[in-house]
Amino acid sequence: MKIVVAVKQVPDTNAEKTFDPQTKRLNRSAIENVLNPFDEYAIEEALRCKETLGGDTTVTILTMAPQRGVDVVRKALGMGADNAAMISDDAIGGSDTMATAYLLALALKHIGFDLVLCGTQSTDATNGIVPAAIAEHLRVPALTYAKKLEIKASAVEIQREVETGYARVGSQLPAVVSVTKGINEPRYPTLKGIMGAKKKEITMLTLADIGADLARIGEAGAKTQVESFTPVGARARGEVFVASDPKEGARKILDFLIAKKAI
Amino acid sequence: MAMTQVPQSLNFELSDDLKLLKSSLREFVEKELWPIAEQVEETDEIPRGAIDKMREMGLFGLPFSEEYGGAGIGELGYCVALEELGRASAAFTNLLGAHCSIGAMAMHIDGSKELKDRFMPALCAGDKLACFALSEPGAGSDAANISTSARRDGDAYSLNGVKHFITSGDVADYASVFAVTDPKLGARGGITAFWVDLNTPGVTRGPKDRKMGLFGSHTCELIFQDAKVPAENIIGKVGFGFLTAMKTLDMGRLSLGAGCVGSAAFMLEKSIAYAKERVQFGKPIAAKQAVQFMLADMATEIYAGRNMVYHGAWKADSGERFSMEAAMVKRYCSDMAIHVVDRALQIHGGSGFMKETGIERAYRDARILAIYEGTNEIQRMIIAEELLK
Ligand SMILES: Cc1cc2nc3c(=O)[nH]c(=O)nc-3n(C[C@H](O)[C@H](O)[C@H](O)COP(=O)(O)OP(=O)(O)OC[C@H]3O[C@@H](n4cnc5c(N)ncnc54)[C@H](O)[C@@H]3O)c2cc1C
Numbered sequence: 001m002k003i004v005v006a007v008k009q010v011p012d013t014n015a016e017k018t019f020d021p022q023t024k025r026l027n028r029s030a031i032e033n034v035l036n037p038f039d040e041y042a043i044e045e046a047l048r049c050k051e052t053l054g055g056d057t058t059v060t061i062l063t064m065a066p067q068r069g070v071d072v073v074r075k076a077l078g079m080g081a082d083n084a085a086m087i088s089d090d091a092i093g094g095s096d097t098m099a100t101a102y103l104l105a106l107a108l109k110h111i112g113f114d115l116v117l118c119g120t121q122s123t124d125a126t127n128g129i130v131p132a133a134i135a136e137h138l139r140v141p142a143l144t145y146a147k148k149l150e151i152k153a154s155a156v157e158i159q160r161e162v163e164t165g166y167a168r169v170g171s172q173l174p175a176v177v178s179v180t181k182g183i184n185e186p187r188y189p190t191l192k193g194i195m196g197a198k199k200k201e202i203t204m205l206t207l208a209d210i211g212a213d214l215a216r217i218g219e220a221g222a223k224t225q226v227e228s229f230t231p232v233g234a235r236a237r238g239e240v241f242v243a244s245d246p247k248e249g250a251r252k253i254l255d256f257l258i259a260k261k262a263i
Numbered sequence: 264m265a266m267t268q269v270p271q272s273l274n275f276e277l278s279d280d281l282k283l284l285k286s287s288l289r290e291f292v293e294k295e296l297w298p299i300a301e302q303v304e305e306t307d308e309i310p311r312g313a314i315d316k317m318r319e320m321g322l323f324g325l326p327f328s329e330e331y332g333g334a335g336i337g338e339l340g341y342c343v344a345l346e347e348l349g350r351a352s353a354a355f356t357n358l359l360g361a362h363c364s365i366g367a368m369a370m371h372i373d374g375s376k377e378l379k380d381r382f383m384p385a386l387c388a389g390d391k392l393a394c395f396a397l398s399e400p401g402a403g404s405d406a407a408n409i410s411t412s413a414r415r416d417g418d419a420y421s422l423n424g425v426k427h428f429i430t431s432g433d434v435a436d437y438a439s440v441f442a443v444t445d446p447k448l449g450a451r452g453g454i455t456a457f458w459v460d461l462n463t464p465g466v467t468r469g470p471k472d473r474k475m476g477l478f479g480s481h482t483c484e485l486i487f488q489d490a491k492v493p494a495e496n497i498i499g500k501v502g503f504g505f506l507t508a509m510k511t512l513d514m515g516r517l518s519l520g521a522g523c524v525g526s527a528a529f530m531l532e533k534s535i536a537y538a539k540e541r542v543q544f545g546k547p548i549a550a551k552q553a554v555q556f557m558l559a560d561m562a563t564e565i566y567a568g569r570n571m572v573y574h575g576a577w578k579a580d581s582g583e584r585f586s587m588e589a590a591m592v593k594r595y596c597s598d599m600a601i602h603v604v605d606r607a608l609q610i611h612g613g614s615g616f617m618k619e620t621g622i623e624r625a626y627r628d629a630r631i632l633a634i635y636e637g638t639n640e641i642q643r644m645i646i647a648e649e650l651l652k
């Protein structure tokens with residue numbers, strides 16, 4: 001079975017972010033990039049599937065990024081993925097979510113897959129659209145928000161996280177599954193994994209390799225446009241309640257929660 | 264103006280895999296080790312679970328070759344790793360240091376292939392733990408003057424004597440033990456290194472020493488009373504043990520320096536954050552030049568130390584002699600770490616003296632750095648000897 005994990009490099013979540021007022025794009029070069037934390041769960045799940053399935057199951061990492069995105073690929077390989085493919089092309093800059101999904105789907109068709117795993121969203125844009133959009137392009141089922149995943153013969157079954165609990169959803173493979181944070185505890189790249197990673201193959205794909213239609217990508221192909229951006233204002237100071245005894249304190253908190261319609 | 268030509272022979276950029284190793288260990292320390300540092304201090308014990316995680320990471324095989332299951336990252340890689348681990352707490356670096364830097368290192372440097380094939384894989388995997396037993400009550404700095412004896416007895420040697428202050432002596436499975444095989448020859452031909460299974464009859468572990476710091480890492484005596492060690496467990500050749508000890512300590516000194524750099528860098532980061540946040544006289548204390556100068560000096564010393572470590576490691580990896588550099592690294596970086604943590608405590612004021620900040624722990628833990636693996640006076644003797652020979 002061939003499992004492909006689609007991953008993204010994102011600006012370090014803790015770093016302060018700035019936008020280029022001209023292009024209205026995030027200044028990515030100024031910030032250290034890391035592997036999208038949500039994707040670590042997808043990689044971990046893929047590795048666990050490989051461990052349980054055994055045999056000739058392989059885990060491939062797929063990413064679309066500028067050259068320096070190779071760092072996040074190395075991390076994924078260090079965790080234990082077998083190989084990687086990377087779409088890198090200057091013409092990709094400015095692509096929106098739809099174009100991203102289009103290109104990833106083309107690359108997936110190019111490299112082949114039985115199961116595609118994704119994180120639910122990326123920490124930079126937080127759209128959470130890509131997994132379903134990829135599936136749509138590939139005309140395969142999308143199973144999203146999996147908090148548990150099981151592969152049975154040529155089918156996949158997940159527990160889909162919903163507000164009140166979970167729903168059991170299943171489909172035949174091939175399929176695209178996005179996994180939530182609760183699904184597992186991602187491993188660290190081990191030292192041996194890191195040293196072994198440099199021997200693993202990273203295939204570089206161009207837009208021509210995957211047969212991309214240039215009109216559908218980049219700034220020109222974008223269906224959405226950033227009109228403006230405003231920084232989030234500093235959070236207002238919290239309210240402090242002073243109480244003379246625990247009972248009074250509890251009462252004040254209760255009143256507050258009721259007033260906010262929290263309970 | 265930008266230089267037009269960059270000389271290619273001097274490159275300070277770490278390789279991609281070492282960068283990944285560094286960031287991966289930074290995350291590991293932040294998420295797994297630092298949060299339990301206070302618990303380790305209070306209980307004087309590293310929890311089993313943390314040791315298991317360190318094992319999974321491959322930390323017990325850090326400096327060893329891939330052939331035996333090690334990480335194969337060379338001395339530079341090992342130093343980069345220890346720099347990151349130095350940010351956690353001395354308990355972790357001491358456990359790894361006694362095992363990798365000196366205990367198993369003695370065998371890795373001079374042991375026969377058979378010996379390494381037999382023992383290294385389990386040591387690299389962290390399934391077995393090693394320690395290094397050179398010091399004795401009567402022979403500390405004057406290590407050539409040890410009196411633990413090894414007498415030939417058929418196919419084996421019979422060991423008698425006492426080693427003390429042995430890091431991990433209470434928990435290790437094996438020790439590199441240095442003993443006198445020919446009292447007439449002394450350090451030049453009279454000392455031999457043995458790989459000793461510490462569960463051999465005739466080996467007793469003394470009670471844990473009560474120390475100033477390094478809680479979570481223990482030292483104790485190892486007492487040998489007619490302990491039989493098979494002759495095939497000799498590390499290297501009979502009579503060459505003192506050389507093995509010195510070569511091992513050369514390696515250990517570089518990585519010890521790396522740990523100093525990491526802990527000092529962490530103290531600087533904490534001090535910067537605190538200085539920006541702590542307000543006195545209506546302004547953050549970072550606005551005061553007196554505090555700024557402390558930070559500036561700390562950063563400068565760390566910068567010097569880090570470059571010394573990396574250069575020494577580069578020399579070791581290039582196969583050049585580096586004894587003098589190793590002694591310089593050990594001397595400077597340990598004094599630097601002690602000085603930096605002292606300044607960090609000063610910047611933190613009374614809070615630094617309190618348990619919660621972790622600064623007072625680092626302060627106590629740093630002091631040993633100028634003493635073990637050869638006191639800083641002994642390092643100066645090594646440096647001077649090289650200069651004057
Ligand atoms: C926590 C801890 C862990 C340790 N772990 C280990 C271990 O794992 N394995 C091991 O083998 N040992 C270990 N040691 C022992 C350590 O290496 C020795 O303590 C150290 O080498 C110094 O020896 P000493 O304590 O006997 O001091 P001494 O040699 O008695 O020195 C006392 C003072 O005299 C100075 N001095 C001595 N000789 C000279 C000289 N010729 N010129 C100038 N000054 C001199 C010293 O620098 C020092 O200031 C450990 C010690 C401690 C405290």
